Amino acid sequence: MKKTARMAAIAVALSVLGLTFAGRTLSYLSGRQEITNTFTVGDLELGLKESEWEPEKGDGVSAVPGSSVYKNPTIKNVTSSKNGEQPCYARMIVKILDESGNIITDQVRLSLIKTMLRYDAGYTGTYDAKGTGTAIQEGRIPGYSLEKIEELPMLNPVFELDEERSSDGVLVCNYNGRDGTGLLRNGDWAALFTVLAVPTEWTKSEVDTVGDFQIRVSAEAIQSAGFADRRSAYQALDAEVEAYGQ
Numbered sequence: 154m155k156k157t158a159r160m161a162a163i164a165v166a167l168s169v170l171g172l173t174f175a176g177r178t179l180s181y182l183s184g185r186q187e188i189t190n191t192f193t194v195g196d197l198e199l200g201l202k203e204s205e206w207e208p209e210k211g212d213g214v215s216a217v218p219g220s221s222v223y224k225n226p227t228i229k230n231v232t233s234s235k236n237g238e239q240p241c242y243a244r245m246i247v248k249i250l251d252e253s254g255n256i257i258t259d260q261v262r263l264s265l266i267k268t269m270l271r272y273d274a275g276y277t278g279t280y281d282a283k284g285t286g287t288a289i290q291e292g293r294i295p296g297y298s299l300e301k302i303e304e305l306p307m308l309n310p311v312f313e314l315d316e317e318r319s320s321d322g323v324l325v326c327n328y329n330g331r332d333g334t335g336l337l338r339n340g341d342w343a344a345l346f347t348v349l350a351v352p353t354e355w356t357k358s359e360v361d362t363v364g365d366f367q368i369r370v371s372a373e374a375i376q377s378a379g380f381a382d383r384r385s386a387y388q389a390l391d392a393e394v395e396a397y398g399q
Contacts, residue, residue, distance in 0.1 A: 197241050199374040200231040200342075204283050216269070218360065219296025221289055221350040224270075226370040228328070229280045229342035240336040242386045243374035245312065245345050247324040252365040256322035263322060265363050269349045271305040276347040289348045299352035311343050318391075327387070335383045337374065345370065 205223040226247075232239045249257050249266055257263055271289065278284025288305055289297055308314065311329055318325040326345060330336050337343075349368075351360075373390060380386035 196232065196236075197239055197374060197376050198230075198232045199241070199243060199337075199372055200229040200280065201245075201370070201372040202227050202229070202280055203370075204278055204281060216349070216351050216360075216363070218351050218355040219294070219353045221291050221293060221296060221348060223276070223278065223283070223286065223291045223347060224349045224368070225276065225278050225284075225344045225347045227278075227280045227342055227344040228337070228372045228374075230337045230339050230374070232339055234339045238339050240338045240377045241374040242335050242377055242380075242383050242390070243328040243337045243372060244315065244387070244390075245326045245328070246371045246373070247326065247345070248367075248369040248371075249322045249324075250367040250369055252367070254367065257366065258321040260321070262362055262364070262366075265359055266366055267307055268299070268302065269351055270307050270346050270368075271302055271348050271350060272307065272309045272344070272346045273305055273348055274309075276344070278344070278347070280342040286348055289350050291348070296353045297350055299354055302350050302352055307346060309343060309345055309347075312345060315387075327383070336377055 203224065203226050205225050226245065228243055228245060230239075230241060230243070232241075249263060251257050257266070273286040273288045275287030276284050277286075285291070289302070308326060311331055312326040313329050315325040315327050328335060328337055328343060330341075373394060375386050375390040375393070377386060380389065
């Protein structure tokens with residue numbers, strides 16, 4: 154999706170006229186200086202990709218005990234730097250839906266689904282390219298135990314769950330940045346999680362409880378310029394999203 158934040162364009166002209174008086178002769182010394190500053194309207198572009206997803210293979214993934222598949226929703230500030238740096242505050246929203254597209258609210262079911270979503274810091278994929286994991290590898294046989302899976306965090310540590318905006322089945326994850334400023338600078342990218350793995354010890358009971366489900370990920374961003382802090386920027390972003398019904 155694309156978010157645009159605008160700043161006023163203005164041209165400033167400065168003229169100077171000097172007047173001196175010497176004896177009985179009135180001498181006019183005139184001069185004119187003009188300074189024009191050009192301001193380019195900002196155009197923020199946020200990219201969202203899953204390099205591991207192959208449309209030709211379809212959307213479906215068969216999740217059975219011991220199975221694992223790479224899943225790497227990744228954001229990137231793809232704004233051109235031709236007009237200078239345009240850092241932004243970004244967030245990713247994960248909706249966990251049932252087979253009909255409704256948000257899942259059952260706590261047991263949600264807990265099991267969240268158990269499968271993990272971030273492997275050793276994953277080598279990028280915004281544009283596929284990769285491989287180190288802690289959890291796709292398709293490995295016999296798979297991974299619940300203990301092994303839970304050694305990994307659900308989310309990339311550069312993101313923080315926004316407790317205020319999240320709800321059952323909807324995870325709002327704010328980008329904190331690798332330096333803690335929250336800024337996603339031109340060319341910066343980050344994956345929210347990298348793999349979906351089903352514990353080897355799960356039985357028919359857990360599999361039936363999980364059932365068919367969908368993971369829908371979206372991303373939003375707003376330019377950091379003009380905001381005192383992330384909180385005020387996200388409030389402005391909330392208002393914009395609400396206004397445009399996104």
